[in-house]
Amino acid sequence: MVHHIRSWHRTIGALAALFLLILAITGIILNHTLDFKLDERHLNWPWILEHYGVSDVKADHVYWLDGNVLSQIDDQLFVDANPVAKSREPIVGGIHLDEMTVIASEDALILLSEDGEYIETMSSGVGIPSDIQRIGLHNGLPILQTRNGMWRSDFIMEEWKQTNLEGVSWSILTEMPDSVINDLAAYFHGKGITIERFVLDIHNGHILGALGKWILDFFGFLMVLLSLSGLWMWIKKS
Amino acid sequence: MSSVRLQLRYKLLLLVMLPMVAFSVSARGVYQTDEAFLTETFDGKVPKSSVIWIKGDLRKTVADILSHKYSGMRIRYWQQDERSAWILNEIGKEQPITFGVVIDAGKIAHVKVLAFRESRGGEIRYPAFTRQFTDAGLIGLELDRHIDGVSGATLSVWAMTAVTRLALYLDTLTT
Numbered sequence: 001m002v003h004h005i006r007s008w009h010r011t012i013g014a015l016a017a018l019f020l021l022i023l024a025i026t027g028i029i030l031n032h033t034l035d036f037k038l039d040e041r042h043l044n045w046p047w048i049l050e051h052y053g054v055s056d057v058k059a060d061h062v063y064w065l066d067g068n069v070l071s072q073i074d075d076q077l078f079v080d081a082n083p084v085a086k087s088r089e090p091i092v093g094g095i096h097l098d099e100m101t102v103i104a105s106e107d108a109l110i111l112l113s114e115d116g117e118y119i120e121t122m123s124s125g126v127g128i129p130s131d132i133q134r135i136g137l138h139n140g141l142p143i144l145q146t147r148n149g150m151w152r153s154d155f156i157m158e159e160w161k162q163t164n165l166e167g168v169s170w171s172i173l174t175e176m177p178d179s180v181i182n183d184l185a186a187y188f189h190g191k192g193i194t195i196e197r198f199v200l201d202i203h204n205g206h207i208l209g210a211l212g213k214w215i216l217d218f219f220g221f222l223m224v225l226l227s228l229s230g231l232w233m234w235i236k237k238s
Numbered sequence: 239m240s241s242v243r244l245q246l247r248y249k250l251l252l253l254v255m256l257p258m259v260a261f262s263v264s265a266r267g268v269y270q271t272d273e274a275f276l277t278e279t280f281d282g283k284v285p286k287s288s289v290i291w292i293k294g295d296l297r298k299t300v301a302d303i304l305s306h307k308y309s310g311m312r313i314r315y316w317q318q319d320e321r322s323a324w325i326l327n328e329i330g331k332e333q334p335i336t337f338g339v340v341i342d343a344g345k346i347a348h349v350k351v352l353a354f355r356e357s358r359g360g361e362i363r364y365p366a367f368t369r370q371f372t373d374a375g376l377i378g379l380e381l382d383r384h385i386d387g388v389s390g391a392t393l394s395v396w397a398m399t400a401v402t403r404l405a406l407y408l409d410t411l412t413t
Contacts, residue, residue: 088355119311125272125325126287126314158287 009229012222019219026203033196044192049185051207052193057184063093064174069175071092071105073184077103081183085110085118093135093171097142100154102145104171111159122157129160136170143168145175191192239244265360268353272325275338275352276316283341285318290408305380321347323379323406328397330356333395339405346374349402359394371398376406 033039050056059071059078071078077085079101089105096102100119101112110132111119113162122128131147143165144151150168151160176184198207205212276284289312291299300308309339316323320343327334328334333355340347349371351363361367367388381403 113311116308118309120289121310121315122314125276125316234362 001122004062005229005232008077008231009226012226012229016219016222016226019222024200030196030203036195038199039194039197040192041151042192043195043198048193048198049189057188059176059184061091062176063091063169063171065101066096069177070171071180072169073182078184079112079116080180081187082193083187084112085121086114087121091182092132095135095137095142095171097137097140097157102135102142104132106130106132109135112126114148126158127160128157131231133160134170136168138165145170248263255311257363265363266355266357269363270338270350270352271336272336274353275325275350276323278316279321279322279323279338279340280316283313285316286312287316288412289314290411295403299407300404301380303407304400313408315408315412320344322405322409322412324408325352325402326400326401328401330397332356332392335394337398338404339399341405344375344406344409346371346402346406349398350371350396356394359388359391361388361391362394362398367395368398371402374402376409376410377401379407 007174010203029038030038043072043199044104058071059073061072063070065079068079070093072087072091075086075088076083077087077091087103087105087108087110089107091105094101094103100116100182101114101116103112107125107128108121109128110121113119124130124190128147129148132144133147134147136147137145138152141155142153142157143154144160145168150162150163150165154163155162168238201207208215270278272276290296291312292308292310297308313324313326322341324337324339324341326337326339329335335356337352338350338352340349344353349368351360351368354360354363368382370385371381381399383384385395
């Protein structure tokens with residue numbers, strides 16, 4: 001009987017050794033979090049960011065804006081990676097007009113200063129046509145294409161007249177450049193994952209998600225068996 | 239407890255909860271477009287809009303009134319004789335509420351919720367609440383009267399109060 005238990009004890013011990021090593025090493029590291037400033041140091045390896053689901057920044061709409069990129073992620077608008085304004089409606093494009101940037105959503109025009117500072121949102125109350133589909137420039141003046149036809153205005157954009165022009169330079173959809181994606185990822189997710197968080201997730205099994213909890217439970221159960229079988233053998237021997 | 243009684247209890251609970259859920263859903267929405275608000279305010283003859291640029295000392299005063307920095311660089315208004323109309327957004331708890339404020343001869347003529355996006359606090363749109371603001375003016379930067387709150391809508395009440403104070407103050411700069 002003792003021989004049988006000893007055989008099991010050794011097998012379980014070998015299995016549990018790896019788990020114990022990981023637990024001990026990560027435990028020692030975590031014990032010195034403050035000494036090594038692990039909560040201030042970040043890991044931004046692509047596979048880690050991907051694992052934590054913070055690598056993807058997917059814009060809802062991206063438009064080319066005369067040397068810049070205009071994008072919308074939920075209700076936040078960005079010029080390149082700079083947050084500039086909010087819009088609950090989807091944007092349909094943007095133009096540079098005089099010293100302003102004009103972003104069109106489906107029911108309003110959002111004005112930014114030359115420095116990207118939010119000026120105001122102009123909507124139907126100021127006579128902006130509704131159901132905007134796209135925005136463009138014709139001879140340096142703003143043009144809106146709506147469901148009810150094409151409209152043109154001047155730099156003030158308070159009076160819109162219906163028109164029918166050709167050769168309008170429309171704001172066009174584009175792909176998000178990698179450099180802006182990286183900057184946006186930094187905006188949303190900071191510098192990456194702290195070493196403390198990474199080591200702690202290895203320590204408690206969360207690095208493997210829901211499965212990690214069950215694996216940890218399994219090794220915990222092995223540790224109980226190991227303790228009981230060790231005690232049993234010790235009692236029998238003495 | 240018998241299963242029949244248990245079922246009855248669940249049904250009663252559902253009956254009590256349904257109106258609560260229905261209310262929180264129905265409170266969100268656009269109640270009046272900007273255009274319709276202005277048309278109503280000026281009897282169909284909407285004047286050309288003007289703007290006030292928010293800079294320098296005015297930016298500081300506006301921030302004092304709102305208790306936070308104003309996010310835009312200018313505020314638009316519509317004015318005809320002694321009547322002015324303001325469409326202003328202010329965050330209640332998390333989402334911006336769009337208010338329409340009408341001022342006549344330096345006093346609030348009326349204030350309306352044009353669009354409400356919060357999940358709670360929609361009670362502020364009812365005339366029973368908004369009529370407290372009628373004829374209110376400013377003493378310094380404060381309203382000349384106390385506004386009774388609404389239980390569960392404290393932040394929305396604060397937002398409406400701040401917006402009316404802002405409109406009244408800006409109105410003094412237009413005349």
